[in-house]
Amino acid sequence: MSKIEDAIREIETCEEIARQYEHTRRGARALEALRQMKDLLKNPTKENIDQCISMIEMGEEALSSHKYMSVIDEFLNHLSKAKECLRKAAEKT
Numbered sequence: 001m002s003k004i005e006d007a008i009r010e011i012e013t014c015e016e017i018a019r020q021y022e023h024t025r026r027g028a029r030a031l032e033a034l035r036q037m038k039d040l041l042k043n044p045t046k047e048n049i050d051q052c053i054s055m056i057e058m059g060e061e062a063l064s065s066h067k068y069m070s071v072i073d074e075f076l077n078h079l080s081k082a083k084e085c086l087r088k089a090a091e092k093t
Contacts, residue, residue, distance in 0.1 A: 003089035004044045007052075010082035011037055017075045030075075033059060037082075046093045049086050056083045 015034045021027025037055055040048040056079050066072040 003085040003092070004041055004049075007082040007085035007089065008038060008041055010078045010085065011041075013078045014075055014082070017071060017078070020071075030059070044089065044093070046090060049090045049093065053083055053086050053090070056080075056086075 011034050015031060018027050018030040018034065022031055033055055037052045040052050059079060060076060060083075063072050063076055067076060
């Protein structure tokens with residue numbers, strides 16, 4: 001499996017977690033951002049990969065103060081794995 005596919009899998013796991021909160025503003029925003037990332041990765045150019053990494057970093061920063069919550073910690077772990085996969089994929093492009 002490619003690093004892009006691995007990243008998409010991690011993003012999809014984040015979507016599953018965020019769906020529990022889609023009725024909240026933060027949950028809805030998270031789901032929209034995750035959808036945008038998956039759309040960008042349908043055409044995994046260096047620019048699109050870099051944009052996804054930037055989006056992940058903004059999400060990590062926004063959620064870092066809530067890491068004490070197990071669901072946020074799990075979400076952040078999957079985001080981190082996705083970011084690592086994308087960094088490795090960017091090296092190859």
